[in-house]
Amino acid sequence: MSQPNQFSLLKQRRFAPFFWTQFLGAFNDNLFKTALIVVITFDALSWTNLEPSLVTNLIPGLFILPYVLFSATAGQLADKFDKAGLTRCVKWLEVAIMVVAGIGWMTHHLWLLVAAVVGMGIHSTLFGPVKYAYLPQHLKKEELIGGNGVTEMGTFVGILAGEILGAILVVMQPHGLYFEAGATIFVAVIGLLVSYRIPPSPAPSPELKVDWNFVAESVRNLRFSSKNRVVFQSMLGNSWFWFYGAVLLAQLPVYSKDYLHGDHGAFVMLLTVFSLGVGSGSLLCERLSGGKVEIGLVPFGSIGLTIFGADLYFASNAFAISGAALAGTSADVMTLLGHHGIWRILFDFLMIGMFGGFFIVPLFALIQLRADPAHISRTIAGMNILNALFMVAAAGMAIVLLGQGLTIPQLFLVTALLNALVAVYIFSLVPEFLMRFLAWLLIHTVHRVHTVNAERIPSEGAAVLVCNHVSYVDAIVIGAIAPRPIRFVMDHRIFKTPFLGWIFRTARAIPIAPAKEDPWLMEKAYIDIAQALHEGDIVCIFPEGQLTRDGEINPFKGGIAKIIERSQVPVIPLALRGLWGHLLSRNKENIFNRAFHAGLRSKLALAVGQPVAPQDVTPDGLREDVAKLRGDWK
Structure with missing residues (x-):
């Protein structure tokens, strides 16, 4: 806009x-x-x-x-x-x-x-x-x-x-x-x-009693701000x-x-x-x-x-x-x-x-x-x-x-x-300063990112974002567009990726694993998600559970329903466009072709849908919303 x-x-x-x-x-x-x-x-x-x-x-x-x-x-x-x-x-x-x-x-x-x-x-x-x-x-x-x-x-x-x-x-x-x-x-x-x-x-605190002891008040101000x-x-x-x-x-x-x-x-x-x-x-x-x-x-x-x-x-x-x-x-x-x-x-x-x-x-x-x-x-x-x-x-x-x-x-x-x-x-x-800088650098040098209805991402209050999962840089692109920090939930293997993993840890991402692989880590992830939402944070998940291998949107798993069952917050669908074929996607083309498939300043888009009320959330319904937002542009 x-x-x-x-x-x-x-x-x-x-x-x-x-x-x-x-x-x-x-x-x-x-x-x-x-x-x-x-x-x-x-x-x-x-x-x-x-x-x-x-x-x-x-x-x-x-x-x-x-x-x-x-x-x-x-x-x-x-x-x-x-x-x-x-x-x-x-x-x-x-x-x-x-x-x-x-x-x-x-x-x-x-x-x-x-x-x-x-x-x-x-x-x-x-x-x-x-x-x-x-x-x-x-x-x-x-x-x-x-x-x-x-x-x-x-x-x-x-x-x-x-x-x-x-x-x-x-x-x-x-x-x-x-x-x-x-x-x-x-x-x-x-x-x-x-x-x-x-x-x-108008004064925000008209009832305030002025303390003329500038030393004590200076210490009090700095102590309050330091919290x-x-x-x-x-x-x-x-x-x-x-x-x-x-x-x-x-x-x-x-x-x-x-x-x-x-x-x-x-x-x-x-x-x-x-x-x-x-x-x-x-x-x-x-x-x-x-x-x-x-x-x-x-x-x-x-x-x-x-x-x-x-x-x-x-x-x-x-x-x-x-x-x-x-x-x-x-x-x-x-x-x-x-x-x-x-x-x-x-x-x-x-x-x-x-x-x-x-x-x-x-x-x-x-x-x-x-x-x-x-x-x-x-x-x-x-x-x-x-x-x-x-x-x-x-x-x-x-x-x-x-x-x-x-x-x-x-x-x-x-x-x-x-x-x-x-x-x-x-x-x-x-580290939020440096992490945001790297994200900003990515979308202003390597990519040109167009946003559609980005103002629908709330500037305050808890919410869950759901998005299609195309590449290893999905979280960085979304984080660079959002008006405030996002807690990303991601596969524990991606979380451990060299260099990118440091960025994800800095952003306080939440690693998750399948129940059959690590049930303890999966349950801990759900507890961390509930805690983040309780504190008013935005949490973003990729309900497909893995990167797409063909550019299409895989079925959404049931984890989103479990999250909303614990935390009654709105869910906002997102769709990434233009990342399929990226060097860090799972496209099977020759790596050289993938590196240059869209040029240095390749165009991407992030579309944001209308919030879905907690009682209306279903995995299939959210997948349909994301697919409509993405359209034919992978």
């Missing part, structure tokens, strides 16, 4: 005012911070005696410090009060902070500006839980990936636009500082006005991305000046390319995920972050040779673009941003989808606490390593290698 374009949300009041409010907030944050960093980097002596590299790592650290101190309180407020009203209070605070910053610009007072940085950190801390808890309250489940993608795109476009304008305004002589002060106050006022268009967003393993590991993955990004972005001003030998325009160019990458990656998530929350994109994003982060080190060293003639200059953008070495660096920044989008958007959507709805703002607040701790650690690591003599390109390499280690650790704890 065709899905509405994700940009159509921008025409709807339930999304548009919220989107523009958060866009203007991100824009103003960076309009202010970037101007301050540019001044410190390129005009340091007139503002402070501190080393520019120290200050440019210190400012982001001060900005996110309030996340550590106030996120727990912010999460409680977002669960207790209407989110629209709370947003307007936050926007009034932003106006006041920008007035203080304006005074700092006009009086040339650095520490007043630093105080405003902390103030904007408080502003962002209060708005964070509102921002990500608002979306699942107003969007349908199938809109979450698209809505998060547009929101992340808007956030990074706002960041980009703010960074560009901030870097331009502050160096305009002789009135740049006044332009900067006026612009930030103006944008804050516009954001306040737009926030009054946000529709009411849901997938949500908590997603929170850690999200925080790691902010660690990675904080290390990268904090070095850009000095990297642009000392390694690319550029003026402030080089800094803006790198920010532009990186932000465009994140924005495009965020939007592509909707297309690559097929409109559902596809966590298989997370490992894909992580791989790209490591590859292109490491290549940035080598590209920087190569540029040191090709751009040696620029040493001691402050080259503008056009001069830099005339050196071929810069294009590899720009490509790396673009790809880091794009794969970062692949990494972050599914994680946000997964947290919103699987977190307790009554606790979602506090879950987001807990994530913000972790984000803050990781970003403080990023600033600390950068300061220590640079102080020990590492160069900025070497710091990029260290971060990329750390990303690989962290990814392996997270995916070993929650």
Whole structure:
């Protein structure tokens, strides 16, 4: 079925005012911070005696410090009060902070500006839980990936636009500082006005009593979130991305000046390319995920972050040779673009941003989808606490390593290698991420899978899926299409297949054997199936009991009736089309012919039928339903 374009949300009041409010907030944050960093980097002596590299790592650290101190309180407020009203209070605070910053610009007072940085950190801390808890309250489940993608795109476009304008305004002589002060106050006022268009967003827990002890509440939030393993590991993955990004972005001003030998325009160019990458990656998530929350994109994003982060080190060293003639200059953008070495660096920044989008958007959507709805703002607040701790650690690591003599390109390499280690650790704890990635890779590289009525697979609640059994990859194809994990019941011999067996174990598949072969394993399988259905899982079985040997659908065995007799849940028939003749089917053609019988991007289809009520379930009736769904296409 065709899905509405994700940009159509921008025409709807339930999304548009919220989107523009958060866009203007991100824009103003960076309009202010970037101007301050540019001044410190390129005009340091007139503002402070501190080393520019120290200050440019210190400012982001001060900005996110309030996340550590106030996120727990912010999460409680977002669960207790209407989110629209709370947003307007936050926007009034932003106006006041920008007035203080304006005074700092006009009086040339650095520490007043630093105080405003902390103030904007408080502003962002209060708005964070509102921002990500608002979306699942107003969007349908199938809109979450698209809505998060547009929101992340808007956030990074706002960041980009703010960074560009901030870097331009502050160096305009002789009135740049006044332009900067006026612009930030103006944008804050516009954001306040737009926030009054946000529709009411009732509090999920209005009876909640706010605990102002931020330490105790922070521990309580994290402890509660840790009970849901997938949500908590997603929170850690999200925080790691902010660690990675904080290390990268904090070095850009000095990297642009000392390694690319550029003026402030080089800094803006790198920010532009990186932000465009994140924005495009965020939007592509909707297309690559097929409109559902596809966590298989997370490992894909992580791989790209490591590859292109490491290549940035080598590209920087190569540029040191090709751009040696620029040493001691402050080259503008056009001069830099005339050196071929810069294009590899720009490509790396673009790809880091794009794969970062692949990494972050599914994680946000997964947290919103699987977190307790009554606790979602506090879950987001807990994530913000972790984000803050990781970003403080990023600033600390950068300061220590640079102080020990590492160069900025070497710091990029260290971060990329750390990303690989962290990814392996997270995916070993929650193998569902990696399993979904392998399934996603299969149906986006080797095959093209068309779905028919896939929305009939329920996103929550127990159900049994029944499907024809054509090849060893049937379960992977079905699992890649489904909106949530499926517990597959499969022949114990297939369960033990090398490599594929690891995937099946990771997916918590249930092995079964014929009664005459292993009665104990058969009975255990039925007990495991009943337990899974009792816990609200989806279970998928292949009632033929074996792979087809001729492409036809074999008679369905009576096990399905036994399952439904124990667990009164609906049964949904499925039909796979196009897998007969696959290399991993039991087609008797020459193995070479089978490998290439349909080409590299062979077309498959998965058709989903209407649910069958438990009292109407019979093996013959289900076989007939599956046969009708499959048709003549084997």
